[in-house]
Amino acid sequence: MLKTDSIQVESVRKDFPALHRDMNGHPLAYLDNAATTQKPLAVIDRLDRFYRHEYATVHRGVYLISQQATSECDQVREKCRMLLNAKSSDEIIFTRGTTDAINLVAAAYGRKFLKTGDEIIISGLEHHANIVPWQRLCEEKGTKLKVIPVNDRGELLLDEYQKLLNGKTRIVAVTHMSNALGTINPVKKIVDMARSAAGAVILIDGAQGVVHEKVDVRALDCDFYCFSGHKLYGPTGVGVLYGKMSLLEAMDPYQTGGEMIETVTFEKSTFAKPPLKFEAGTPAIAEIIGLGPAIDYVQNLGLENIAAYERELLVCATEKLMQLGGITITGTAREKAAVVSFTMADVHPHDIGTILDQFGIAVRTGQHCAQPIMDRFHLPATARASFAFYNTREEIDRLAAALLKVREVMT
């Protein structure tokens, strides 16, 4: 390990118990971080302590432990506000995850404000979660879905994007970072360009982006930004939707039920103000509380330090894989995070994945829930190694060595 590393990886790894297990008789090399991340002790302990000693519902109890749980959730909402630099913590809505957040906007904003002939712009790099909700909305409302094309490096063609923007554009929904290829999109520029098309609201899918780059929703001036807790080293089942207050107020509720109402009679109900307006039912209390220490953890490490270290891993992995020969890396964007999507001549990605698994190496194989970008590159599937700040150069060496074995086994 170089002294210049911005992350002291050996010390960081001690905080993640799951990294110290074996898989198929080898130390686990967990390289599927774009799918989900392992959890630090601080998160695991927080969940344990909450369930063991502090568990109660939120918002409705007059008793002490319910008030305390409510206050804990409020504090995490404030942490999320700070993470994204939102103006008010009332603009932070807890969802089940990024998918839920996008569906919320499609339903609560899209259904209310879109009409036949309007247009929605997404990009060729999107995860299915940022495609299908818009498709469904288009079917329902007679809206048109337009797609920003992608070049051979896996970068968005902004000139083409400019041509798609017009007075009918109502929503622009683009990913901050591609889960399949690692491309980091110029989201500030994308937002600025959309502002020229009057009336368009802009949603940024930050499921990957929030983990790899400091986000400032006010500087960015997007209308919505969403992410998932579990990709940010936090619990599953919790995510965040940031929305500008004026929009959240204008939107319809998403789901209805308890918690999100003001008054209910059999004739009529009125709804709570944001964020509770969008949080029907008992929320994922423990998961929300567990998200707090996850945010603290990455902020203590420093998002800049994480990004710098992961960039080193990306360079190292790219070099090592290219040296092997016979490997094609798809996605060579100039702005790219630590995701290496690759194929091997004459070996299908599933076979790569199964053989790597036998060497204790966890990678994703398949379409990465992003079939259109796979089709764009005429690939039925790829193998994908995606790195986090707790991965090491030694794990990259093991990946390279195991890929040589893949070729040996398969030929």
Added chain:
Amino acid sequence: MIPVPEPKLKSLYQEVILDHNKKPRNFKEIPNSSLYSHGVNPLCGDNYHLYINLDTDGRVSDIGFLGNGCAISKSSASMMTTMVKGMTRAEAGELVRHFLDMMTKYPMPAEDKSKTGRLAIFEGVREFPVRVKCATLIWHALKDALNDAAKQDDRTGGVKHESRQ
């Protein structure tokens, strides 16, 4: 140096399997085939088209498949075509049943394995539960095609069927 988990991998990627993967047999489209089905695994993208022609006695006179997938799915498809050619629909249906039972039943029924002949080499796939669906994909497609044939005996022309698992 990494210790090598050869035996388990060798039992999965046997030479016959690798050979069928590299040189799949009957890897062709049959235009206007009397039976057709499409096997897709949307999770991993494995995707095969299956074409079957039946002669007047109801025997498989020609069979072909085209598509994309891993070594296990492709070799399973290739070997399936070589075995099914010349069989009656009933015989093919029996083979489907024995193969699917061999791959998915716990414990593995010895009788089914013995009835699958050369396909018994796919037994090693059982050690890799997530790959069982690779080995069985084309067999589900074959089952669909045969079911369609049974349902639509009195019709003529190609039968289109989408199979998903």
